[in-house]
Amino acid sequence: MIRVDGVELTWGAASDRGLRRQKNEDSHLADAPLFLVADGMGGHEGGAEASARAIDEFRRLVGLSLNPDAVHEAFARAVRSVDELGIGSFPPGTTLSGAVLCAQAGEPYWVILNVGDSRTYRLYGGALAQISVDHSSVQQLVDSGTISPAEAERHPQRSVITRALGAGSTAMPDYWLLPVAAGERLLVCSDGLTKELAADDIARVLRTELSPQAAATRLVHEALLHGGRDNVTVVVVDVVGAVVDRDDEEDTAGATLPRAGETERDAHGHL
Template sequence: MSADGPVWGASTDVGTRRASNEDSYVAAEPVFAVADGMGGHEAGEVASAAATRALARLAGKPEVTARDVQERLEAARARLQALPPTLGRSPGTTVAGVVLTEHEGAPHWLVLNLGDSRTYRLQGHVIEQLSVDHSEVQELVDQGHISPEEALRHSRRHVLTRSLGATSSLAVDYLLVPVEQGDRMLVCSDGLTGELDDTVIAGLLRSYPHPQDAADALVAAAVAAGGRDNVTAVVVDAPRDLSA
């Protein structure tokens, strides 16, 4: 990978209705990820922190594979399994992110996803959701029972079919995507996508040259639009020099 590495920024906010922030993130080359905790205040914070701290152990490694990521998430799950039953509801968390890696000698984004936090890629004026929501409403959309527009208002839109927790299986989605010149990646919790649609997100990503300014603007816009949940955004720009 070129020494001219990626540039990134990250921002998070408790929002307007929550007492605490159960989101957590890691932004340390080559790992950029967001976790959105579940299970109540303390349980959610513990779960999301366990996920991002485990992934942060990969920071600075010259090469990271899907197996490396899986091993770190397994370690996070083991930590949750070892917790005493004093937290009440079982702690769990979503995990979404990208790892800048190499595949067959070329730079790639390794996209990882568990739950309904999301990863997007912006190329020019085109935004693409690379992750797939692991939720009941997404399954209904995939089966043709409801439309994407109906999913936004569905009463069970927050019910997940996969997560990282002490009692759940660790069925993580992985996707390798070639890095292209000009890629801007967004990893975010559903506190962002619950308030802003993809068109607004794309517009804000295009409006700010530096990723930190883009991340700050996205989070501020989601809070201003209602901020009904914790909001977190990590924005990563591909290296300018993609030569090996």
């Protein structure tokens, strides 16, 4: 357990290459105040290098008191680092999702960031909510009302993403600013988890495993038991105590940072 900016945190993480992949192209960071998962694409070495480079640009912020600007600056550095991997018909890239504990107006907040289809969830009061929104072809169909969320989970193009870090994309992530609340649990994961487990199954594990490390380990194990078709990485973070406890309604609403500009050219790749 560690105390950062008036917030007591404990966490756990687990990762596995899965049962069908030769290499784990996922990378993650679980060290206060940063909890991030990156899922590389571009083929073995390229994807692994892209995800590792993205995470490394945030690693230098471990142990520091941060604000939202520092998070966006780290993302900009990550873009440059991944872009240095070179160009080609399909240059390597990576998703990036997670939560960074920051100070905003003197109070602790989570900066949630996401690009691609890795995800960040929040469990509070026994209810699981997906905070991030996938950048994927299937999510666009859901947003337009063409298919339902349930149909999206089985859609053959559910792994085709529309935005990434690198991979020829110059799009920026989405950001959300959420007040910190004692008793909440955050989950950050690659799509190797959500391909295999439904939201209800994920919530059940998060509710029943008391320690975040036990929850992370079990979720990875469950993903393998259900097929393990992809690399799977899970980070679980518990807020044990906070200076200010807010009611559930305010926590869920939070505040949203302005979305960074999105260019016309997005990435289209399979993870």
